[in-house]
Amino acid sequence: MVIKILGVSGSPLKNSNTDRALQIALAATGHQTEFIKLSDYTVGPCDACLGCIDTNKCVIKDDGVMLAEKVYKANARIIAGWPPYSSIDSRTKAFMERLYPLRHRHGLMAGKPGAAIVTSAIPPGLEGMPPAGELGVGAIQSYMMEEEMNFVGAVNVMGNVPCVNCGDNGQCSVSGLKMIYGPDASIEKMGINQLEDSPETIAALEKLGKDIGAAVYG
Ligand SMILES: Cc1cc2nc3c(=O)[nH]c(=O)nc-3n(C[C@H](O)[C@H](O)[C@H](O)COP(=O)(O)O)c2cc1C
Numbered sequence: 001m002v003i004k005i006l007g008v009s010g011s012p013l014k015n016s017n018t019d020r021a022l023q024i025a026l027a028a029t030g031h032q033t034e035f036i037k038l039s040d041y042t043v044g045p046c047d048a049c050l051g052c053i054d055t056n057k058c059v060i061k062d063d064g065v066m067l068a069e070k071v072y073k074a075n076a077r078i079i080a081g082w083p084p085y086s087s088i089d090s091r092t093k094a095f096m097e098r099l100y101p102l103r104h105r106h107g108l109m110a111g112k113p114g115a116a117i118v119t120s121a122i123p124p125g126l127e128g129m130p131p132a133g134e135l136g137v138g139a140i141q142s143y144m145m146e147e148e149m150n151f152v153g154a155v156n157v158m159g160n161v162p163c164v165n166c167g168d169n170g171q172c173s174v175s176g177l178k179m180i181y182g183p184d185a186s187i188e189k190m191g192i193n194q195l196e197d198s199p200e201t202i203a204a205l206e207k208l209g210k211d212i213g214a215a216v217y218g
Pocket residue numbers: 011013016017018019082083084085086087119120121122123132133158159160161162
């Protein structure tokens with residue numbers, strides 16, 4: 001039997017930290033994998049119409065129907081997102097809302113393995129700051145928990161504040177860099193987070209991949 005692990009990224013940026021983190025985890029599963037980038041598809045939010053009750057299939061005519069089918073058919077799935085304003089990005093959120101048809105009456109996702117990856121700029125556990133990574137992971141974990149899935153685990157990857165790319169060197173009055181690291185922070189001092197520079201994160205992603213690969217066998 002061919003085992004397939006699905007990875008879904010909510011990051012719209014090409015080859016982003018989120019994408020690369022997901023690909024590292026997928027490669028470590030030891031199984032056939034499929035990588036989906038949500039920004040390549042059109043997935044609107046749930047309309048709350050309950051049109052999926054009898055068929056377990058959404059009535060909205062967009063890519064959400066095809067993606068829900070892939071989520072259902074995969075042997076395991078990893079959902080990866082990022083936390084603008086410390087929640088989960090809206091592509092990932094809309095995608096998860098559209099998995100609701102798999103719930104009605106039969107609980108079609110129950111027991112199936114799932115995992116989460118979230119790339120945040122705010123470091124986990126930083127006092128005075130919203131727990132962005134944890135809240136992002138919580139959104140994905142809550143979806144999996146409410147579907148009674150087997151939540152295998154999560155990795156929070158350190159990304160960068162948008163200041164890194166804005167050209168103002170994080171010096172403006174609403175700089176995320178200063179918000180997180182204080183008034184003296186600059187890109188030179190704080191550096192740019194590259195996933196590949198963190199052996200701990202790579203190891204955590206590989207472990208997540210191995211764990212979800214193994215969870216397929218129950
Ligand atoms: C518009 C915007 C808003 C963001 N807001 C937050 C935030 O509220 N909290 C946070 O931790 N990171 C925030 N970030 C940073 C992202 O989490 C960061 O860019 C992360 O590295 C995304 O990873 P990527 O390389 O996969 O795009 C924001 C980034 C952008 C572009």
